[in-house]
Amino acid sequence: MDGIRELALPLRDAGDLDPLLERIGDARVVAVGEASHGTHEYYAWRAALTRRLVEEHGFGLVAVEGDWPDCTRVDRSVRLRPGADADPRTALDAISRWPTWMWANDDVVDSCRWLRDHNAARPEAARVRFAGLDVYSLWDSMHELLAWVQDNEPGHVEAARQALRCFEPFGEDGAEYAFASRFAPSTCEATVVDLLRRLCEERGAAAGGDDAADRFAAEQNAAVVAGAERYYRAMVGGSAESWNVRDVHMADTLDRLLAHTGARAVVWEHNTHVGDARATDMADAGMTNVGQLLRERHGTDDVVLVGFGGHRGGVIAGHQWGAQMQRMTVPPAREGSLEDLLHREVGRDALVVVPRGERPAWLDRRLGHRAIGVVYRPERERWGNYVPTVLGERYDAFLHLEETTPLQPLHLERPDEHVPPMAHTV
Template sequence: MLVQRLGAPSDFDPLLERVRDARIVMIGEATHGSYDYYRLREQLTRRLVAEQGFDFVAVEGDWPDCDRVHRSVVGAPGGLADPQTALERFERWPTWMWANAEVARFCRWLRAWNMEQPEGGRAGFHGLDVYSLWESMQAIFDYLGEEDPASLEAAQEAYRCFEPYGKRVEEYGMASRFVSARCEEEVVRLLARTREQAAADGPDCFSAWQNAEVVAGGERYYRAMVGGGPESWNVRDIHMADTLDRLLDRYGPDARGIVWAHNTHIGDARATDMAADGMINIGQLARERHGRDAVTLVGFGSYRGNVIAAPRWGSPAEVMVVPPAREGSVERRLHELMPERAVLVFGGPDQPGWVTGEADHRAIGVVYDPTFESWGNYVPTRLADRYDAFIWCDESTALHPLPAHTTPGEMETYPAGV
């Protein structure tokens, strides 16, 4: 195991050497609301794009919202001149996950970097998630209305199937448990039609296809979600892994991608108690599909600090105190052993028992109650198996949300808010 004190972006050199031959680098976060995680992830990602030629960043966000950001950062026709404007249009709660000053700074840098590259060599910004069923449906209508009016019938059939539930897709999920209310056939026809159109090999065709994949994944997700348990989690992470693979195919045989998502998604589930609960995640799926040598998983953690989160699902965000990590946790051990900031690169014969053995590892979602620290908010983890590297911040601070108009989101994800 190698330990490097972090003070400047150049201190990531040992980690960049580790990822030199990787096709996929997944960079996590222990919360969805800590400035330090976003800032350090930004610094690492800039170097991966500029120095190692990574082709895109794919985040735990909705495809239609992130597509507006993508069109801005690559300078696509009709794209917004300032990526921050695109981020400020994010409406789905919790908006602060991506509509924040830290992501805006990175996207402005990415646009500036892209404008100096040939059009075919610009790095993209994409969403992996499954939630945007209605927004993706509208995007398909907009595309077909201009490019392929003959295919509108398939989209209209899918729309009519969901229409009785308005935008309350959880009601569709609940109804599908008791009556023949499933929209699978209509969605499959829509998906087949847009796949055919994607063969035309244009960026708008690909985006329409991906939106149809979101509709298909969303239909499965909302049916599974009302039943509780891990099934909806697995539907969601399989969708994100499939989206990542489509992006790699889209960018070409030598494409390389970066993923930004919570530790619970990017850290291999097999090295946690998630596996015993029947859960998988995109880190595990990437290793299985592409091989361990082609994938680098980077986790984050801190001992104490402040975080942006909400006390209840759908409620306004606020700054909360993150208390010192509990005894016996990964974070308590790192607090005792590591400098204030460090990157740990795992591997080799000299790894200490505390990174190969199991210990509790903190995970904070968009919903957080610090009083749960004595019994919740921790995932039993074998650190060196879950990640290939780990970025440590002894004390973290809250990130800075952008002004955004928030609309209610879906029912709470499983497990809570990650």
């Protein structure tokens, strides 16, 4: 097909990312996707790109599709904060929300150890931060927030306890809260939003340094509780509504981090969050996503969206929501899909940087693009697992990999792990 071989550049080592770095230029946000949450090569290439952005372009924030409290513990380790884990592996191994393998794996350990070593040679104020953007940690964030308020804002303790008491009858079960809110006119939103407002009003009087950083973390835990409350309540209203609550929360969190740190940011999320929803059938269902919101809020010159895809190989995933992880075979891409097209026309690992001006017609075709979430069923490949995608509109660059392998988790799923209510599988 015209233009594919010319545009698909060889991808062999980190040096081959030069055309992508040139495309990124002075952009403040680079959002890097993955076509599954369980593939070693996606994580490894994302880490290679991140390392170059940090070392060569001064990026100071890695923001990921993870929970704020879990990632705060990792962040304290990578930034060598007092009392933090000496090895980021310890912080990652402690993650207890299913699916743990998303972050508790060897590839993320390697990335975070590198970040810690990089930060160790830098002044504290210039160290790269690691932060979670997601919305699932309602109760963890509530408990973290209450502990901080008790130690730092005694005047707000009763407001924090009132917010926590509102959730207590539901036994830290998001599904039970969502079900109850369907029939009860009152919710817990007002108490949490009021507490968040009070904390933000006090911000100007806070001291600098660690105190300011800890206050920001407390405010973010309050924002997570508010966002999670809306998310669980939206679950009863339909998939699109809860999806949008979650992605808007992640985009809002990133914006707060950008304002707080003043840094340039690398974002790690699934393709379905990173790639502009308007270039897929998600838009037809009334769904937005992080990639679309970033372009709308910051402009296309200040945001670069990078996607991944693979032709065949293996992956770590669960066969159903909450299931024990397992290694699964990923069959050759479905005929007529984006991955199949690149396999047939190129047949090797390749980097595609979407031209800014006139571009080959194949970049404007709507093709199926494989998306493997934390739940994967290979037997559905013939009719499912693919998102109709216009590559040239969804991403600014795309990495195609011919053969992929499963990542290596730090541990098997544990019996006491928290499994959030099922709403989405990515």
